[in-house]
Amino acid sequence: KIFHEVIPDAVKKYATSDKQIYWESSPSIGWGHQESLTEGDSHYWGVWWGEQPFEIYNEKVPRFASEYGFQGMPTLETTKSMFSGNPDLSLQNATIKAHEKHSRGWEIIENYMKRDYKVPTDFVKYNYVSQLLQARGMQIAIEAHRRAKPYNMGTLYWQLNDCWPVVSWSSIDYSGNWKALHYQVKRSFENQVILVEEKDEILTFYAINDQAQKFDDVFVEIEVINFQGKVLDEITTVPNGKILEEIVQFDPIEIQNLVPNSNKNEVFLKLTLKDTNGKIIAESNYFFAKPKDLKLTKSNLKIRKISATEIEISTDVLAKDVYLIGDTHFSDNFFDLLPKTSKRITLSKQLEKIEVMSLFDTMN
Template identity: 30%
Template sequence: KAVASKQVKLAPCVNKISIPFAVTDPKLWYPIGLGEQTLYAFKAKLIVGQKKVDERSKRTGLRTVELRQKPDQFGTSFEFLVNGIPVFGRGANWIPADIFPTRITKEKYKTLLTSLRDANMNMLRVWGGGIYEDDYYYDLADEMGILVWQDFMFACSMYPGDKPFLDNVRQEAIDNVKRLRDHPSIVIWVGNNEIETAWQHWGGWKDKNPSHVWDDYQKIFLRLLPQVLEEYDPSRPYWQSSPSSNFQADSEFQGIGDTHYWQVWHASKPFSEYENQFPRFMSEYGFQSFPEFETIKTYTTAEDRMSIETPVMLAHQRHPRGNQLVREYMLREYDQPKDFESFLYVSQVLQAEGIKLGAEHLRRLMPRNMGSLYWQANDCWQVASWSAMDYFGRWKALMFYTKRFYAPMAVSIQSDGSMLNFFVVSDSPEMKKAELNVDLIDLGGKSIMAKTLDVSVEPLKGKSYLSVPLAELLNGSDERSVVVLAELKIDGSTISRNQYYFKPFKEIAFSRPQIATAVTPTPGGFKLKLTSDRVARAVYLSGISSGAFKENYFDLFPGRPIEVEFRDEANLTAEEFRRLLKVRSLVDAFNN
């Protein structure tokens, strides 16, 4: 319906016309999990005499956004508030979905973003080393309630500050800000990726370059881009670089601003170092793995798959120490896998377990830390990389783990050396009543100790609700032959499950489990029920390329069956599904 009109006299050239109006009792746009993603269509018509000469429409959502930076006992907060509600950023870094952007279809955008939403992500960082994405990407984010951290496209390099270049930058920024500013999903503009920290820390850039190089940096990121935003989009916060402490401290200081942490991976620090980081918002951290075997088959022959060091495999590993680092970390936790395909499988579990440790720690810190964006969500080609999905959108182990550790309410287990602490993290703005069940079981499934606790889960917080001395918990049990299982239930339904092993996999006395499967046809696919006689680590379902499992890479415990849905895209019969299905657990990846 028409809500406002105005009689105007048009002058030659560009006319800027404002027509104030109010939306009565508007329905606000919220990120996923906090409310509906209500979108309004606004239309404007230009009528000369009685004739409509032009018309434009714009879809947007109504919401407020604030980047709250408030001094506290830890430094200065860094948290996004949407419609006044603090939002913990659960997500990852997005890179271009193809090395040839013109090949990215709407269907691919939708498939990838749907996957990320289904993995419980509510925020994506569009990385400054990529591209300004197509309008459709942001349309989908609006519809799905995924928040977007939008970098300007500058990364890992110093840029000139001469007038022709600055004029070019200004026009590029204006074009993209005007194009994207009406998307409610975008909650921040960020000047660049890692240039401030590169100047301070990368191989003496600061000492080797003349002072005007830094002056040029300030021209772009402290003056030009803020000026563009002040004119064309003053509604959103601007952050000049990622990571940054906004010049209040060193760019790598974790008490202010956002943090990139890469000592795990680049410096070979153990995964446990994640738990020694206390940022305000972690916007990058990551670890590599290899893609699915089906993906690797698209660019290799059988001869290429003799090892990860063949020329073709090395051509699809772009980090100079990538294979070395994956193997180094792997052998800390596992024995050498028995063959090529097993190495791929174990690399994915290794990556997933490492990022799980970091992500759960970051969520337990809430509200001190208010974001976990790991590197990276997706891939631009078939390659060994840090991604959670490979180039074809196939979920690696990390995506299935992500779905669990990014659940809006989740249980997390942490050891401080003397106590085992059971945390519940909640992104809900409301208190929730829940039941926490803790079991110590042996590898055959026998219960050694069990506790049940009613908990009132506090809103927007990570908190320990139960702490048990390790000596009391074990009570003489061998650490190599037991596991702790925690389940969080609401109204009798399990909403989160987690487990804690006291030793690395290679030190635990696992034996090969007998995993039984029962297949039931369902509309659009199959339901698979799995049971095991012993604890089975990282159970991996494969063999069927024409569809997708909704769960995978899960631990299976005796007496606790797991049901998994499979979406079928090939109209398989139940017999065909059973014949193709492969079920393995982690012990199958090694020679025993």
């Protein structure tokens, strides 16, 4: 009665402008009801609680996704802080186990990990892949929601931060360190992005614009590149009509016209959104296979010191999900470094030594 009568009646009586502003509950309709995807706001927990695959996010798109999430481990630095003495970094350690309060949390994480990644036995690598797994799931969700604009006009993942050092749904851990998820969220929520939808062996491309300045005659350059850096094909696709001024859909492309089935796990697409002046608006990479199925090769990652708080990292072949390890904040982390490219990274404080690994190191 309080929520459905007392409060809304008071709002209608005393509100000076919008008398319909009150919303009695969130979610407005519980998870599992079809109406939760067609009206109001939705807390979709088919992923994690329902243990459905991440790809279900592409189908279960509500009007306003006000809660969804997946757990990941905190950073190594925060994991070490769980111990009063020397840290024993082991998944079997009682202290680490105690910092996961979901009764089936470890089991659920591992089940999802087996679907998409090779499960490492080394703790540091497991911690890394756990973070990648969480980031991958939320990337699929956020980008499905953004592609669905204007049907979906809001997406809030659960959750931002933590109240203690714990395995949780957060993107920033208890110590304030960014997990892989937070770096990915920053990329997925860029004001201007180029996104891909794969369905029935057809790729559809979407340019999303959440800036005040409108898109003006944009197109997408698509490069098919193998993991050694060889460009196998180049295609340009143009808009097939504006859905809104803030979202542009491009001509779809059949996958078989880009990549034979035999080497889907050996190539990726480099997507570049440009305007008619050739200015780059947004870039992204698209992989056809799950991370565990990618035929990655060992990269020769090199780190060069530019200054006390700036480095440059380079590679000869594709380095997937580059992970810079150190007790500092890196301006970017858990990123793909394309063949024969380099990237400059700033540090919040100077480090004597920076360790680095990539997804390849977890697969062998």
